[in-house]
Amino acid sequence: MELVVNHKMKMINIKIKFLQLPIMLLALIGLTFTACKKDSEYYDYENKVKEFNGTVLQYLTAQPANTFDSLLLVINRLPDLKDTLNNQSITFFAPTNASFQAAIKNLNILRKDQGKTPLYLKDCDVKELEILTSRYIIRGSRTTDSYAPFADGILFASVKYAYPMHIQYDKLNASGFVEGGPQSIIYSDPKNNIFEKYWQRSNTNAVNIKAKNGVINVLAPLHDYGFNEFVSRVNQ
Incomplete structure (x- = not known):
């Protein structure tokens, strides 16, 4: 009986891990996209010299x-x-x-x-x-x-x-x-x-x-x- 229970618990843990993988992958993709988007703003950055028509x-x-x-x-x-x-x-x-x-x-x-x-x-x-x-x-x-x-x-x-x-x-x-x-x-x-x-x-x-x-x-x-x-x- 104990062996059966242990076997079932192992199977449940394996299923949980497989379910977690897609979630983790999506999170990583989201972070990568956010970082790229943030970096792109800095790559496009140009420190323009402002000019004022006066003293x-x-x-x-x-x-x-x-x-x-x-x-x-x-x-x-x-x-x-x-x-x-x-x-x-x-x-x-x-x-x-x-x-x-x-x-x-x-x-x-x-x-x-x-x-x-x-x-x-x-x-x-x-x-x-x-x-x-x-x-x-x-x-x-x-x-x-x-x-x-x-x-x-x-x-x-x-x-x-x-x-x-x-x-x-x-x-x-x-x-x-x-x-x-x-x-x-x-x-x-x-x-x-x-x-x-x-x-x-x-x-x-x-x-x-x-x-x-x-x-x-x-x-x-x-x-x-x-x-x-x-x-x-x-x-x-």
Whole structure:
């Protein structure tokens, strides 16, 4: 009796395995098709250089509300840099509203703990804003082609104060296609330090936006305006 039961159980297991095979094959085919479809999107990817018929400042002004409002508020307080964005050949790493909001939030958390009144961009010391904002502007109009040959990145002096900033090309990998994804830049403040662990880094969300007098690269929203110096500089 036991032999019969064992034999029946073996037969049931064999049938189950045979039934599972077609299901597994279909799943594998589905995954392969999905992967091929996903990869094909990256194989077809072309990083087109966008062009704007106006200056760098006009580009910022033309963007939707809540994109560069905070940046424009700061720029309007800094006539020399405003002129630079309109008339000089530059590369600009543009921080969005989110970058300023994070900086202001951190500032006012500290000021509250210290029993001080809140500070906002319209109140902050103009000299300190100029020092920090200058670090986002590099002389000369350059696309990612200028940085691609340098595997470890390259230093460029910022406008106004010739502060050294580090730019590193970073072409993202797509599935199944090495260096086949979108182009990106890692923009860093080295803090005048040779040791990279002390650098403040930021990635870009968009690169190679061409204006009449320069190139705009948009920094990721997680970037903290001032490269972690805003609070200490303006908290007077």
